[in-house]
Amino acid sequence: MAAVRRHKRVAAAQPGFLPIKSSLDGNSSVIKRRKRVNKNKKKSWNRFSDIQDVEEFLDDVRLQERATGGLIAEKTDDTLFFVDTGETEEKDTQAQTTVKKGKHSKPLRIDLILQPDSHIQAPKNVLAFQQPNAKKQRRISERAAKLAAMGVLPRREKLLQLRSAAAASGLSVKEHPVANNNPDRAFYDLWSAGTPETADPYYLEQTKKKLVKRPDRLNEKPSVLPAVEVIAPGGSYNPDFFSHQDLLREAHEVELKKQKAEEKLARQLAVNEDKATEESTFKEQVEGLIEEEEIEPQEPEGDTEDTVMGPTATQEKKTEKQRKKEKAQRIKDLQRKVERQVIDKQQQLFQLRSISASVKKQEQRTEMRQAQRKVQQEAQKSMPRRLGRLKFQTPDLDVQLSDELASSLRSLKPEGSILKDRFKSLQKRNIIEPRERARFNRKYKLKYSEKRAFREIE
């Protein structure tokens, strides 16, 4: 910028410079009296230095540049003047305009107005041409060139070469892994002993070439129940009479239990019905009209007594004598107690048998309890655990009633669903937690409105 400005100033200083505005000339004549001000501060310097002439000059330069695209002083004569030779050119222009006449050829006036009339090029957006990270890029490219010179190719290049080489040799390029449920997927011997790894296991683990060892604890099953529980013999399609009855009884008991629970709940939730009957309404209406003589309340008396009873008013102070007496009594009691203990201890010597019996009894009891606890723990192993918000619900027993039993295999109607059975089995074995289906919750209420077309018809 500074260079350009200097250039302009130089141009203006030259003898042939023609200012466009005339006022620039009269500038020098109006000289005010100089005021003495210290200009040692930037503020005062700015305020009191007269730069109007410079401004005006620069304005003029800018104007020239805008209007003509450069300083007029520097223009060649050809650009400034032309030889007026008469009408020939005018005709030409007219012909052109006539040719171009048409709606499409003529730009809109508004567009013309909005067209920039300046001859100066709009300044370029520097940032648009600047390369971000140019330095870094340059360094990278330099490094790549250096490596290439040494014969080291970048990874992408290397892979590309490998792939092209493979394609050229006819080998198929490595394909995408096949989806797990592809029915034509190939299997192989997974458990064949491969070549044992010789590298450091820590290294392999860190570089993710080897998986972390699975803890043995995870290979234990969470329940001792078998994977497939076979139905009771009564569940045969053509069962033995008694085993069938057994199964039916079992199902019946389950059902009874359920019913009992339901009834209990209903009982607990029942509203105490206190409906108004004719009699009661009549009583209410008559209330107070009939003199009640028989029902003499006896309670008030008791009540009054109760209210009287309360904390005793004041405690009298004990006399010295009383205190002493009490103390002596206390000591005496203590002594007696100690004596009693001593005697008891001596007596225990003679009770050895009964004591040993009681100890034995206690031991026996603990033993029994231990055994019981162990049994309970064993039973717990096959029980479904509480793994979440919901408890495991035992599925209904699959039973066919006597009249539902099929007479032949052909007419057999299968009972229950194996899918559900498997699902419940997984829950029972603590492999998955029991859940209930996530309900669909609508966030906003649905709004119903009639279509206008429909409404119009009605």
Place this chain on the structure above:
Amino acid sequence: MGGLQKKKYESGSATNYISRNKARKKLSLSLADFRRLCILKGIYPHEPKHKKKVNKGSTAPRTFYLLKDIRFLLHEPIVGKFREYKIFVRKLRKAYGKAEWSGVQRMKENKPAYKLDHIIKERYPTFIDAVRDVDDALSMCFLFSTFARTGKCHVQTIQLCRRLGVEWMNYIITSRSLRKVFLSIKGIYYQAEVLGQTITWIIPYQFAHDHPTDVDYRVMATFTELYTTLLGFVNFRLYQTLNLVYPPKLDGQGEFSLKSECEEDYALESESYSEKLAALSASLARTVPSVEDEEAELDHFPAEGVKKKKKNLEQNKQKKLFEGLKFFLNREVPRESLAFVIRCFGGEVSWDKSLCIGSTYDETDETITHHIVDRPTIDKQYINRYYIQPQWVYDCVNGKILLPVEEYFLGVTLPPHLSPFVEESEGDYVPPEKLKLLALQKGEKPPEEDEEEEEEEEDDEDDEEEDDQSEDEDEAEDEASLAEMEEKRAQGKSLSVKVTPGKVKPENRMRTEQEEKAEEKRLAIMMMKKREKYLYDKIMFGKKRHVREANKLAAKRKAHDDANKPDKKKKKKKC
């Protein structure tokens, strides 16, 4: 004294556990993904002993995991894949929204996929571990393979499950390792012994589906994903142990015989081979031409014991139960199950050509020995074969012998189908049908049943037997019993007073031994301490009670049978 006061919930069980939501956040996965990961890796929720401590004082029921388990999950490479998949879905959705179809296509091609191989290897370090745990996988695979191929789960999953199920059944057939079958009202239970492991699985009946709503299909699909992978690897290894080609191929002979002229009617060209495999009627190709290695006796060690050897022998016999028999299945019987069971024990089986692909011979074949029918009557009967109901096959398998066919003829009321999974201990109530079966297994005619029938005949003379054979037998037995009675009578008569030369009583060694033993036992009981005696008495009392109950049940059954007898007879007469 002194030191800092310990803060609550900063050590102990409070720090050993982590709630599900926290774990989810730690892994930065959505709940669905977290659940999936836990299922795949075999991480189960844990119930803490002191919930309130773990829950930092709150008693709200929550799902807890062990912190160490979750830390272990952090190392799993699949977690990254889950996140990738999430991004993939998001991008795909966006592309759909913008209707950028080419972008959708490209993304679908590059869909991130993961493998579960390493997880299987990790969870089942040895092959036998995997075999031990294959029950679940089998049940799930067979279940999923019966699903309709619409909605609910991917068609591909169903196809894969079907393929694996067929492979498994083919293996069981070839190795002849099926042991028990039970037709229940839910489905068919099978039990096989594979490499010394007892494996039980359940197969639903065909067309028996209503989709329950309270089952989380996503969870089940995840389990299936894991189990299909597991079963695939197990199948591969099992096929290898038998020198079978994997993926299974029909052997040359079978393939030839199955090449019928109109196989396009059943399946597409691409599917016909798998369908043929699924028909289960032909044997599989082996990598090494099979030498009859079944007979190869194991090295016999003297220390092994006679019992084991006997068991082995029995098992070998059971394996060849149906060998030499030729079955034909009518169209109303469950084809797949029956074909599977019959082929498992060496029988030949076929069906109508229009029923399914892979039938090997026609109904008109003269060599057919058993024709399995499940309808009251059949029009055209061949004279040289038995027409029996399907239950016969299953009962034979469970009984380990070929049962008499009379009770299973057409239109006959079948004996109950007993569960082979019940093992009665001593003193339990055993249904009479089972007793009969046990007697048959031992190779003797069930005595009491015959006696009963005898009585029946004596009771009413006009009782008609439908088959001549049994009648003949009965007559023969009648004669025998008459002779016996006569003998007895004769003995009774010869009880007149006579002086006979004295005989040295032959000492029965066994009996004396037994007596001695009984005496010893009695003495031992007498010598017991009071406490032990109490316990002993209690045990004996329990046993006795058990026996008493069993007896009661048996008596009840007898009463029931007696009550039903007149009805039956009436029915018979009507017939």
